[in-house]
Amino acid sequence: MAIKILVVEDDELLNNSIVKILRSRQYIAFSALNISEGKILYEKEKPDIVLLDIMLPDGKGYELLPLLTVKAKVIIMTAITDRDSKYLCYEHGAEDYLIKNFDMQELLYRIEVIKRNINQDELKIGDIFIDIKNQRMLCNGKSVDLPHSQIELLKSLYKKHKENTYLSKDEVLPLGKGEVDESARVQNMITRIRKNLRYIKSENVLIETIYNKGYKLVVLK
Template identity: 30%
Template structure:
């Protein structure tokens, strides 16, 4: 699935930067610049997590945090240039899920957001994936239903999980490469194709004519939606 993230920050440059980072990770992103806008967007869109600046033009993030939590128990990560212990402890003491000090590395933001989402929603996700006669056990990283159970490699596991989290939607080649490798991604497309081929050999009845892990030419790949048989 694609998680919906609300970013509330009054700095246009930071909003655009963080939005682009999260979109590249296949999140659905909403933005707001004030407490009033943030509360309205949260009520309308029901985000799965909120990235919230402490200092806002019409109030502070702590007050908006309390307002959001009165509505529902949405996970919140504070973003702030204020690294004083008092502010950090206040945010965490109110029940925030994390507190990230600006400036931060894009990878750090993604990792910490993903960790919060796993912690909050992980138990709600299915422990397995069914693809026709085959079943992928996420806990053990094995595929059963063929002649004999087979194990996924670390890269195959990460690749399939990325597609599963966005099941039914196209995941671009760049997004898949970013999920598998860090740093400059130039030159990884052919290696990605090798991993795709080997993964199909484990999850498809006929890897040469896949029914579940589908190629979208010129864009990337897509895992067939739930209910496909």
């Protein structure tokens, strides 16, 4: 998934430079020069990351933090170096605090760190997409909510798939807490996931039973 980044910075030259570099690195970047524009673009584009200046023409950038940090990761970019400002931003949910004049390579590195964390919230397996954060599986325009145990089982199956092996029954058992008894636990979880895969009409993701051993995720070509 392409990462969307909103740059809220009133220095137009710096703003344009950052946006240009981000786009050259295959990020989808948007530019705002003040808080008002930032709010509009945030609501419209729903960015994953926001690069936010503090001193803006129509207010202080940290006033936006309660809105932005609901769904986006925020990196503060500012010339303000005092600890109180830094602590205030962190208390309101900022992920990072970068002092101007920063090196562009350092900015890209910090974005990359956040990007890795964002990508841990999603998983693409064959024709299905798993939204780990919102506990949902999607395919062909259909979606189904999944309990935490099924999300964890799919993650474990996918890890074994990449290792070209299967997930043993003993490895599945701890993921299925709450079932009636130990013997039914594994089969119940696998049955539910298979049912959900059929519901969203996945065409190339299967769970194969390895007799007396465990289960293997199969992604058809």
